[in-house]
Amino acid sequence: MSEQPKFKVTIDNITVEVPAGTTILNAARMIGGEVTPPAMCYYSKLKDSGGKCRTCLVEVSKGSEKDPRPMPKLVASCRTTVMDGMEVKNITSPKVIDARKGIVEFLLLNHPLDCPVCDQAGECDLQNLSYEHGAEATRYEFKRRTFEKEDIGPYISLHMTRCIMCFRCVFTADQLTDKREHGILERGDHAQISTMLNKSLDHDFIGNVIDVCPVGALTDKTFRFKNRVWFTKPVDAHRDCPTCSGKVRLWMRGEEVFRVTARKDQWGEVEEFICNDCRFHKKETKDWVIEGPSVIARSSVIAQGHYVGTLKTPVVIDKVIGKQPKFLMDIHDESDVNRPEVHLSEIEGPAHSDDFKVKP
Amino acid sequence: MGVKLLLEHDKVEGIRYYDAYRKHGGYRAAEKAFKMSPADIVEEVKKSGLRGRGGAGFPTGMKWSFLAKPEGVPRHLVCNADESEPGTFKDRYLMEFHPHLFIEGLLISSFALGSNATYVYIRGEYAWIPEILEQAIAEAKNNGWLGKNILGSGFDCEIYVHRGAGAYICGEETALIESLEGKRGNPRMKPPFPAIQGVWMRPTVVNNVETIAAVVPIINIGGDEYAKIGVGKSTGTKLLSVCGNVKNQGVYEIDMTISVEEFIYSDEYCGGIPNGKKLKACIPGGSSVPIIPANLLLKTAKGETRYMNYERLSDGGFVSGSMMGSGGFIVLDEDQCVVRHTMTLARFYNHESCGQCSPCREGTGWMYKILKNIEYGKGKMSDIDLLWDIQRKIEGNTICPLGDAAAWPIAAAIRHFRDEFEWHVLNPDESQKRNYGLAHYADPIHVAATA
Numbered sequence: 001m002s003e004q005p006k007f008k009v010t011i012d013n014i015t016v017e018v019p020a021g022t023t024i025l026n027a028a029r030m031i032g033g034e035v036t037p038p039a040m041c042y043y044s045k046l047k048d049s050g051g052k053c054r055t056c057l058v059e060v061s062k063g064s065e066k067d068p069r070p071m072p073k074l075v076a077s078c079r080t081t082v083m084d085g086m087e088v089k090n091i092t093s094p095k096v097i098d099a100r101k102g103i104v105e106f107l108l109l110n111h112p113l114d115c116p117v118c119d120q121a122g123e124c125d126l127q128n129l130s131y132e133h134g135a136e137a138t139r140y141e142f143k144r145r146t147f148e149k150e151d152i153g154p155y156i157s158l159h160m161t162r163c164i165m166c167f168r169c170v171f172t173a174d175q176l177t178d179k180r181e182h183g184i185l186e187r188g189d190h191a192q193i194s195t196m197l198n199k200s201l202d203h204d205f206i207g208n209v210i211d212v213c214p215v216g217a218l219t220d221k222t223f224r225f226k227n228r229v230w231f232t233k234p235v236d237a238h239r240d241c242p243t244c245s246g247k248v249r250l251w252m253r254g255e256e257v258f259r260v261t262a263r264k265d266q267w268g269e270v271e272e273f274i275c276n277d278c279r280f281h282k283k284e285t286k287d288w289v290i291e292g293p294s295v296i297a298r299s300s301v302i303a304q305g306h307y308v309g310t311l312k313t314p315v316v317i318d319k320v321i322g323k324q325p326k327f328l329m330d331i332h333d334e335s336d337v338n339r340p341e342v343h344l345s346e347i348e349g350p351a352h353s354d355d356f357k358v359k360p
Numbered sequence: 361m362g363v364k365l366l367l368e369h370d371k372v373e374g375i376r377y378y379d380a381y382r383k384h385g386g387y388r389a390a391e392k393a394f395k396m397s398p399a400d401i402v403e404e405v406k407k408s409g410l411r412g413r414g415g416a417g418f419p420t421g422m423k424w425s426f427l428a429k430p431e432g433v434p435r436h437l438v439c440n441a442d443e444s445e446p447g448t449f450k451d452r453y454l455m456e457f458h459p460h461l462f463i464e465g466l467l468i469s470s471f472a473l474g475s476n477a478t479y480v481y482i483r484g485e486y487a488w489i490p491e492i493l494e495q496a497i498a499e500a501k502n503n504g505w506l507g508k509n510i511l512g513s514g515f516d517c518e519i520y521v522h523r524g525a526g527a528y529i530c531g532e533e534t535a536l537i538e539s540l541e542g543k544r545g546n547p548r549m550k551p552p553f554p555a556i557q558g559v560w561m562r563p564t565v566v567n568n569v570e571t572i573a574a575v576v577p578i579i580n581i582g583g584d585e586y587a588k589i590g591v592g593k594s595t596g597t598k599l600l601s602v603c604g605n606v607k608n609q610g611v612y613e614i615d616m617t618i619s620v621e622e623f624i625y626s627d628e629y630c631g632g633i634p635n636g637k638k639l640k641a642c643i644p645g646g647s648s649v650p651i652i653p654a655n656l657l658l659k660t661a662k663g664e665t666r667y668m669n670y671e672r673l674s675d676g677g678f679v680s681g682s683m684m685g686s687g688g689f690i691v692l693d694e695d696q697c698v699v700r701h702t703m704t705l706a707r708f709y710n711h712e713s714c715g716q717c718s719p720c721r722e723g724t725g726w727m728y729k730i731l732k733n734i735e736y737g738k739g740k741m742s743d744i745d746l747l748w749d750i751q752r753k754i755e756g757n758t759i760c761p762l763g764d765a766a767a768w769p770i771a772a773a774i775r776h777f778r779d780e781f782e783w784h785v786l787n788p789d790e791s792q793k794r795n796y797g798l799a800h801y802a803d804p805i806h807v808a809a810t811a
Binding site: 050051052053054057073074076079098099102103105106107109110139140142164165167183184186187188189190191 | 527529544549710711712713714715716717718719721722723724725726729746749750752753756757758759
């Protein structure tokens, strides 16, 4: 048998079988829905990424079948591989929820809340993260850290103040290009992405750092301030490109192509990296063979003007808690004071005492 | 007079040089070790119960036995001489005044682990010490203790001294390995542990300077004899570097059987607090370990005498105890302000955070800013609770222990000295002019009678 051994792992009471060597995060992605931890720095296409943002922390309540001891600390699910019989708690662990709330607060601590003027708004991972997992307000009362603006070439705009130090762009440049020109300078809270002495980033595939950036730190200069992403419609298209696969996503408004990006999957990760030529220079409809509307998540704000091809997130909460959740709407079935034959939603006007069975 | 093993010949003239060291029994342990098999040396270290002297106190013998030994892959011993913990300077003393003891320890350990190339990663600020070590290495080499085919055993060993660039984070073993490889000193994600994949993806053992030096007396007197010194699981002798408000600051070797009270007040060691002041608080093991007030330092929460060893110092956990840590004994007298002291530490950790993972990068700076406000009379009551919440969210959620090290001193300061923080908040003007003083921190603790 040359087949890889399969490991059984239980995440939030849902058991899946995954090949050995899978990380907890990828196992959770196989289930999908609420039990998947958010990831700000992990990128499945980039080797060695992950482990830095700590938003994907989960609790391992049982190490494995052989060694059932729980792990003492919360672990980064993107860098921890599953063991056979492992039990993981994500949304069912108050510790994880609390820690994640703290991490989101830390990430937003020095992040300018300038979403209204940020080009990434609408497709920003940090925006989604803070919406889903963050607190209502920050407790930070000090001046936020800012950086001086730096010019890194004609196509890419670097706005370091917004950076959350996920290191994704560094890995991208390391692994897609043969010569990386940007990296991390300084350390601690004044660490910054920069090039050594204001070099411009110049490589056929360097434009991909824009796509991997989870926030608005790296944006497309050819698209900046031209349009809000939710006003444009994503369309899958391709062309015969000598350097890359040529499979892209066009962001159009009417006939006009506003922006070209790589296609992203449901986890916001690029499917195939594209070259600078496709990204920055082919901005006319006649350059492309249009395939049809892109499939995007229904929860995304981009989906609001986009009626076909939205992707619903799977709902797995019933499996997590072991029963159908009770919604307020179901009061009709639950309450014993009403008359089951009268459906409350069908009553015209407010409910009247006649609509309820009075308990003897 | 306690047992002296490492600093036995401390007063000998010229012990720094090969001739004097050799005359006083130097390299005798190496001679003995080369007649043993490497496995026997590891066994001897295991028997001695030697615990890592860098701070965590992990049994050294066990660490050595975890080292993976794949065929055809070189193994390395890396010595962590990046001693940057505020308050700790024992390794500097060893390397500066007893370089040959250290090199002998490196030689024996390299032989035991099969490391042909051994690295000493030395802190960048210790600018003059690499020269001392390199001189000693040259002397040892001239006398046939390093190089090819040492003592006709067929074992080759070279020791390289690598200068760091002055980052505290490079004292963390995986960051040290990254830095040694010439990369940015960011801690690696574990697993894989260095014992499996360390320097250049080869199996690596990272040990503290004092741990390496302690191997020499272990081989000299035997593991069983070594284990008899000290108490319980705290075997052998420990170097302590004392600083702060004591009469005699410096490096002391103790055999871990004396009480904290004796250590601070006896003339043989610290000699008490100068100028007739009273003891207020103490950090017993370098800046990262929890600070404890005088009453809990001398007696445990159960009213027993606290001794200078791993178990007794950590008696009561973090609620009423502290840790042995790296042995940086910092003493604070009644004139010291705990808030200011905590702020200084917070500034240090903020400055030294590597910036890789978010809780530590953002949280340390936030804590420093809040502490600065409290110290300068701009604090609010809610800030104290906020600090507690921030440290709780940093601790345990980071890649490396620097997050914990930043969180623990602040947690302990709030836990034990909350009223001093509150006094700073409630009396913003007065707190700028005078210190809170001793208050009740030296009062005897009430011990409930056992039923």
